[in-house]
Amino acid sequence: MSNQFEGRVAFVTGGSRGIGKGVAKRFAEDGAKVAIIDVNEEALNETQAEFKEQGYDIYVKKANVVHSDEVESAMEEVVSQFGSLDILVNNAGVIRDNMLFKMTDSDWEQVMDVHLKGSFNAARAAQKYMVKQKYGRIINTSSTSALGNRGQVNYSTAKAGLQGFTKTLAIELGKFGITANAVAPGFIETDMTKATAERIGISFEDLVQASVSQIPVGRSGKPEDIANAVAFFADEKSSFVNGQVIYVAGGPKD
Template sequence: MGKSFKNRTALITGGSRGIGKGIARRFAEDGAKVAVIDVNEEALNEIESEFKEEGFDIFCKTANVVDFKQVENAAREVHEQFGSLDILVNNAGVIRDNMLFKMTDSDWDTVMDVHLKGSFNAARACQKFMVDQKYGRIINISSTSALGNRGQANYATAKAGLQGFTKTLAIELGKFNITANAVAPGFIETDMTKETAARIGISFDDLIKASVEKIPVGRSGKPEDIANAVAFYADERSSFVNGQVIYVAGGPKD
């Protein structure tokens, strides 16, 4: 167990399961105090109990990233409890996949709200603490779908938007010793990709097999693969890496 993030506090949105939980675990194992906000109260209770049993410092709060006041209150509570707010990972996300001609207003708005408005709200709430302390790391979770993906006009647009958001934050906040970067996962085994399998009418095992056939390294991704990239961006030694997008997909992406 390393101590790369000792005396640092990391806030992960949507961090109770999947990629978010993998990121939270990586930070905790590397010595950080970890805060997780999510709308899934049951999953929050599970990660809180699990992490505390392992001796990790964790703060959990039910909050909807679409509501700025909820996010602002959570960020303030995290800062009050741990004394700093050093790292923000905008991970909260949903999918409402459908072909364009079937996609509803709700399908579009929900995905835009959670991914884009949610990341805007969290960054806006956390940056004031980072500016005051002259230190911060903001990592946004994008996706290879940002390059376009059938049945995901909403999700692809939101994830591409996050990359533009990332680069703008890097420009605006860099002078305060705050960096902003993005990780764009490829196929990762999570509940979200299980939903994709259900949507297209195949088993999850079949989806994994079909995906692996297209991945140069010959395996599917795991949440810890994304956590490794996030940890690189969050490290104090990565202070000259700013406004970048790294595709963690087992191979190159155009």
């Protein structure tokens, strides 16, 4: 534990499991007050109990990033409870994988809504507080899929879109002491990658093994690996790092 984020408030969307939870935990361990919104009530309650047991200051609320009013009211509550909103991590995501010819309108729309509209809603709501306090860190979760991935035309498009979104926020908000950057994870062991294994009809162990064989560092990623990169972007000292996308994938991606 360190006090790297002492006095800071971090707001993580989709923070009850997987990468989001790993990121929230890292902030809490390093002294931040943490707010999590998610649509999974059961996982939210579990995470809240776990964090409280460890003595961390946490706010949780069931809210859907696709609905701007739900995001805005959660942020209002967080600012009134914790006093500020310094770091936003847009992490909420879904997958609706399929080959293009089998993909439905709803598969496409749902992925666009959660990743793109959700990140837009949260960033627009958060910047009001950040501009006022002349400080903020926005970190968006992209993916190596942004470079193209079979069976993920919707997800790849959304994750590439988030990179353009990040760079534009960086340009618009930089003069207010706010930076915007993105982390693009490679293969990370989470419930989402377990769902991918199920979809393609192989065991999770086989998927991990197949993925690791393609990763130069010879191991799969864990949520903590992403949390480390997020913490770098969120650090007060990283104020000259803006509009960047860092691939956290155990090897080079471009």
